[in-house]
Amino acid sequence: MTEGRPTFPIEPWALTETGLDHSALAVHESVFALSNGHIGMRGSFEEGEPVVVPGTYLNGFFEERPLPYAEAGYGFPEQGQTVVNVTDGKLIRLLVGDTPLDLDYGEIVEHRRTLDLRRGLLRRCTEWRSPNGRVVTVTSTRLVSLRRRSIAAIEYSVECTDGQGDLYIALQSDLLANEPVDSGSEADDPRAAAALARPLLNEMAVARGQRAVLVHRTQRSRLRMAAGMDHVVEVPDTSTTDIEATDDLARFTLAARLPQGSSVRLIKYLSYGWSSRRSAAALRDQVEGALATAKLAGFERLLREQREVLDEHWQHADVEIEGDDELQQAVRVGVFHLLQAGLRAERQPIPAKGLTGPGYDGHTFWDTETYVLPVLTYIAPHAARDALRWRHSTLELARERARVLGLEGAAFPWRTIRGEETSGYWPAGTAAFHINADIADAVVRYHNATEDEEFDRDHGAELLIETARLWASLGHFDDEHGFRIDGVTGPDEYTAVVDNNVYTNLMAQRNLREAIAAVKRQPDVAGRLGVTGDETTRWDRAAALMAVPYDTRRGVHMQSDAFTHHEEWDFEATPPDCYPLLLHYPYFDIYRKQVVKQADLVMALHLRGDAFTHEEKVADFAYYEARTVRDSSLSATQQAVVAAETGHLALAYDYWGEATLTDLQNLHGNSGHGLHIASLAGGWTVAVAGLGGMRDHGGQLAFAPRLPDRITRLRFRLNYQGRLLVVTVTPTEATYRVIEGDPLDVQHHGRRLTVTEDEVTAAIPPAPEVAPVHQPHGVAPRRRGRR
Numbered sequence: 001m002t003e004g005r006p007t008f009p010i011e012p013w014a015l016t017e018t019g020l021d022h023s024a025l026a027v028h029e030s031v032f033a034l035s036n037g038h039i040g041m042r043g044s045f046e047e048g049e050p051v052v053v054p055g056t057y058l059n060g061f062f063e064e065r066p067l068p069y070a071e072a073g074y075g076f077p078e079q080g081q082t083v084v085n086v087t088d089g090k091l092i093r094l095l096v097g098d099t100p101l102d103l104d105y106g107e108i109v110e111h112r113r114t115l116d117l118r119r120g121l122l123r124r125c126t127e128w129r130s131p132n133g134r135v136v137t138v139t140s141t142r143l144v145s146l147r148r149r150s151i152a153a154i155e156y157s158v159e160c161t162d163g164q165g166d167l168y169i170a171l172q173s174d175l176l177a178n179e180p181v182d183s184g185s186e187a188d189d190p191r192a193a194a195a196l197a198r199p200l201l202n203e204m205a206v207a208r209g210q211r212a213v214l215v216h217r218t219q220r221s222r223l224r225m226a227a228g229m230d231h232v233v234e235v236p237d238t239s240t241t242d243i244e245a246t247d248d249l250a251r252f253t254l255a256a257r258l259p260q261g262s263s264v265r266l267i268k269y270l271s272y273g274w275s276s277r278r279s280a281a282a283l284r285d286q287v288e289g290a291l292a293t294a295k296l297a298g299f300e301r302l303l304r305e306q307r308e309v310l311d312e313h314w315q316h317a318d319v320e321i322e323g324d325d326e327l328q329q330a331v332r333v334g335v336f337h338l339l340q341a342g343l344r345a346e347r348q349p350i351p352a353k354g355l356t357g358p359g360y361d362g363h364t365f366w367d368t369e370t371y372v373l374p375v376l377t378y379i380a381p382h383a384a385r386d387a388l389r390w391r392h393s394t395l396e397l398a399r400e401r402a403r404v405l406g407l408e409g410a411a412f413p414w415r416t417i418r419g420e421e422t423s424g425y426w427p428a429g430t431a432a433f434h435i436n437a438d439i440a441d442a443v444v445r446y447h448n449a450t451e452d453e454e455f456d457r458d459h460g461a462e463l464l465i466e467t468a469r470l471w472a473s474l475g476h477f478d479d480e481h482g483f484r485i486d487g488v489t490g491p492d493e494y495t496a497v498v499d500n501n502v503y504t505n506l507m508a509q510r511n512l513r514e515a516i517a518a519v520k521r522q523p524d525v526a527g528r529l530g531v532t533g534d535e536t537t538r539w540d541r542a543a544a545l546m547a548v549p550y551d552t553r554r555g556v557h558m559q560s561d562a563f564t565h566h567e568e569w570d571f572e573a574t575p576p577d578c579y580p581l582l583l584h585y586p587y588f589d590i591y592r593k594q595v596v597k598q599a600d601l602v603m604a605l606h607l608r609g610d611a612f613t614h615e616e617k618v619a620d621f622a623y624y625e626a627r628t629v630r631d632s633s634l635s636a637t638q639q640a641v642v643a644a645e646t647g648h649l650a651l652a653y654d655y656w657g658e659a660t661l662t663d664l665q666n667l668h669g670n671s672g673h674g675l676h677i678a679s680l681a682g683g684w685t686v687a688v689a690g691l692g693g694m695r696d697h698g699g700q701l702a703f704a705p706r707l708p709d710r711i712t713r714l715r716f717r718l719n720y721q722g723r724l725l726v727v728t729v730t731p732t733e734a735t736y737r738v739i740e741g742d743p744l745d746v747q748h749h750g751r752r753l754t755v756t757e758d759e760v761t762a763a764i765p766p767a768p769e770v771a772p773v774h775q776p777h778g779v780a781p782r783r784r785g786r787r
Contacts, residue, residue: 003027003672005665010325015115015333015664020103026052026672031333031663032115032122033356033675034144037345037383039152039272040355043113043122046092046140046156049102052672054179055085057355059348061274062362062417063199064220067424075404077424081417083351083362084199085181087214087227089270091174092156094138096167099130101138106130117336118314120146120306135162136169147305149344150290152270155299159263166237167258173268175214175227175250177202181358200225202247203280212243212250213287215280225274228287230295232269236262269294313339315717316724317379319687322713324784330660331687334680335379341677342376342383347390349417350677357674363415363422366435367634369442370607371678375685377446378718384446385455391439392459394419395466402470405430409469412436427496427587431489433474436467437507441607444514448699449720461518461525468515468539471508475542482545490560491634492600494581494590498560500547503600506608512543548611556623557616559601569595569627571776579779580631595776596628599638606641606689610697618646618770625773633662636781637682644690644706647770653708654781656686688716692727693749702747703736705729706767710784720744725755735761 004023009016017028029052032043040057048054062081069076094101103111109127116123122142129135137159145151160167178198200216203224207213213228231252233241239256256264271290273283294302317335321328341354349364350372368387376384391412397419398410405411413421414429423429443460446452452460475485481500485508490501516536519526549558551565558564578584581595602624605617612620621642630636640655659682663671688694691714693704701720707729714729723741727734736755738744743756753760775781 003666003669006031008329008664010329012325012328013117013332015117015329017113018111020108020111022050024666025050027663027666028113029053030356030671030673030675032113033337033354034120034122034142034152035340035355036144036146036149037341037343037348037350037355038149039144041090041142041144041152042357043115044090045103046090046154047094047101047103048091050104053181053357054088054090055181055357056088056090057083057362058086058225058272058274059345059351059355060417061086061223061225062221063196063218065196067422069424073426075430076426077421079420080422080424081221081361081363081420082196083358083417084196084218085179085358086200086225086272087175087177087216088179089152089175089227089229089268089272090142090154091172091176092140092154092266092268093172093174094136094158095170095172096130096134096136097132097169099132101128101130101136103128109135115333117332118307118310119303120310120336121303133162134160134164134167136167137161141303143302143306144340145294145302145306146309146343148290148294148302149346150271150273150287151294151302152272153294153299153302154268154270155265156268157263157265158258160258160260163260165260169256169258169264171254171256171264171266173229173231173252173254173266175212175229177214177216177227177248200248204284205245205247205250206284207243207245207250210241210243210252211288211291212245212252213284214245214248214250215284217280223274223276224278224280224283225272226280226283226287228271228284228291230269230291232267232295232299234265236264239264267299309343310339313343313380316719317684318717319684320713320715321687321711323711327657327660327683327784330664331683333664334660334683335375337675337677337680338372338375338684339380339383342372342387343380345383345390346386347393349390350387351417352677353674354677356677357672359670359673360415361422362417364417365415366432366438367678369435369438371634371637371681371685373442374445375681377442377449378688378720379684381446381450381719384442385450385452388439388443388446388455388463389459392463395462399466407470408473409471410436410466411470412439412467427489428493431487431497433470433485433488434490434501434504434507436470437504437511440464440467440511440514441507444510445696448696451721456518457522457525461522462529464511464515464518465526465529465531468512469535471512472535472538472542475508477542477545478547481547483542484547490600491598491603492559492596493632494595494597495560495563495600496587496591498563500549501560501600502548502557503604503608505546505548506604506611509543509546509611510608512539516540554623556620557601559596559624563594564623566592566594569593569776571778574778576778579629581629582631594627596624598630598632598635599628599642600624602628602642603638605645606638609645609695617642621646621648622771622773625775627776629776629779630658633659633668633676633679636662637679637685640682640686641690644686645693645704647767648773649691649706649708649767651773651781652686652690653710653784656683656690657784658781659683659686684716687714688718692716692729694718700747701725701744703727703734704749705734706764707731729764731764733761733763735759
């Protein structure tokens with residue numbers, strides 16, 4: 001699939017498509033996706049055509065498939081998991097006379113589609129002239145309810161305005177299962193194709209009145225799901241209706257006569273549910289009950305509820321930017337999709353693509369804890385709590401995985417949907433043990449920010465203890481180098497299976513120390529888990545002696561042992577069309593060179609900034625900036641944050657644009673298979689942690705704000721320990737105010753401030769002079785403001 005680069009008008013609270021750009025169709029399906037964390041619906045047209053990936057997804061609902069290996073090995077996962085395109089309820093096909101509305105045929109007189117960020121709606125208005133000359137105006141409003149977790153709804157209207165007299169139309173409102181779809185990521189694996197060609201087996205199909213329900217189960221994973229629809233119809237004249245349900249298709253048909261200037265209005269209510277245990281009849285009853293209450297509430301009430309939920313969340317989540325309207329729009333789009341991904345996930349994972357597409361097979365990675373949860377912790381803490389409770393629910397599987405690997409504690413999977421390891425590539429999967437410390441880091445951040453003692457007792461402390469046990473068994477003490485963690489892969493997947501990756505070691509160090517603190521806070525939990533004094537003494541010694549490789553001759557930290565002694569990559573001889581490198585060069589060549597796929601050591605400068613001096617950060621950032629090619633969408637965010645901290649504000653601004661516009665401009669050429677949720681989270685992260693300079697080491701909020709030249713004002717909000725803190729930054733000063741809760745102590749450029757409901761203003765010191773840094777030839781970020 002060739003994906004184009006979409007363009008959108010600049011609007012502060014909306015994203016609008018004007019006209020139909022076929023080259024960007026798949027990307028628009030992703031960016032116009034609606035979700036609530038349980039149901040996800042891509043932004044495909046109600047009429048079903050034109051379409052690229054017509055996905056509808058339920059969080060946690062997947063099919064299993066065999067994992068392919070050229071050569072088997074001990075400990076290799078045997079089963080993959082792939083998100084299923086479930087029963088599609090978006091479909092409302094329109095026949096004008098006997099001609100189906102298809103935007104590839106006839107004439108589009110006018111077309112406009114808008115994602116409303118304040119109201120959580122996808123609105124569409126299309127004026128279309130059919131091949132037989134009749135003209136209709138179609139309007140629709142689609143929502144996936146943020147208040148009612150199992151409900152979605154569509155208002156669909158057709159108006160006759162062509163002055164040619166009465167018009168006969170038919171609407172076919174469908175539930176369609178086993179819809180043909182290009183899942184993209186596993187196209188070359190015939191076993192995956194076979195497993196996913198028709199993944200749903202029908203168990204029940206019922207229809208009566210204007211309501212229908214289909215119940216299906218998967219063949220291998222044995223999960224069961226139900227989809228139901230019900231309708232309300234408003235017609236101006238003569239009409240007939242019919243309903244039917246077969247194994248994979250339920251259809252409600254409305255035929256109506258439209259007098260000139262009149263319209264027909266159809267409201268379609270949808271409900272989805274799934275379970276690994278409940279019967280087909282129970283799921284049918286669940287869906288029918290939800291439909292009944294949604295229909296009783298009515299479409300207008302659903303609209304009001306959606307606005308009320310988002311009004312409340314935007315009060316906590318909004319970032320206001322003056323000086324760059326494009327970034328303002330993009331940051332809000334990113335926060336909106338982040339809220340959609342997490343608000344109602346409710347103890348299900350937050351996939352790397354959210355529920356916007358089938359990319360990465362619908363898997364969850366370390367992106368969740370390292371990129372998404374640090375944002376949700378401060379703008380929607382209950383969503384962060386739910387995501388961490390899901391991780392905790394998979395703890396027994398992680399313990400079993402550790403036992404298979406000959407380790408203690410818990411080894412969480414590199415990629416998964418339900419909790420089992422499903423990565424078929426050992427160097428970038430099993431060896432990437434840092435995910436365990438990333439989970440611990442998210443636990444600590446959430447606990448510090450919320451002081452949620454119930455979570456700490458029931459979930460957090462256990463996660464910290466079991467991940468600490470992993471590090472204690474994975475590493476070993478060496479008389480010369482202290483506590484070593486060998487044979488691991490850090491965030492940089494171009495340097496795999498190495499010794500003493502600095503990011504991994506420093507995150508493990510924090511994990512060990514925080515586990516000791518958790519044992520002291522929660523002695524009952526520690527007793528239940530059998531933690532001994534000798535065990536915590538070992539953790540403390542390992543943390544104190546953690547190996548952190550440093551190159552004294554070059555004056556920089558080594559990303560891992562001997563990294564700075566590897567041969568340099570020849571960037572000058574690398575053609576621009578040979579990125580990403582992994583698709584054009586053998587891994588054996590990439591692994592032994594100084595080339596970095598994504599921020600690794602630089603990310604340690606951010607997340608473990610308390611372990612480095614400012615001078616070390618400046619030197620390390622300059623060294624690794626010259627070797628990082630950003631072949632991952634995860635990189636720009638971290639580089640932006642550290643660029644801002646080390647005084648490279650213009651570069652931070654450029655990277656901010658790259659992270660935030662990744663999907664709106666399809667910068668990686670693959671947004672059509674789903675949004676990059678972690679990169680979208682980067683819009684908030686760069687604003688707050690980069691330009692706002694926010695750090696939360698040790699549970700102490702600190703800020704060191706500075707703005708690049710073009711930004712004249714920045715305002716953001718944080719939930720912290722029961723307060724809502726508002727921070728406003730201008731080029732010369734920062735203002736802090738608590739608008740909900742008690743006074744709060746913070747640091748501003750090293751100065752202590754007590755923030756109350758009255759504004760506290762502090763001057764921003766001038767940025768230090770820094771030497772220029774450079775990127776590898778041909779991969780510098782596009783400069784903001786220069787088109």
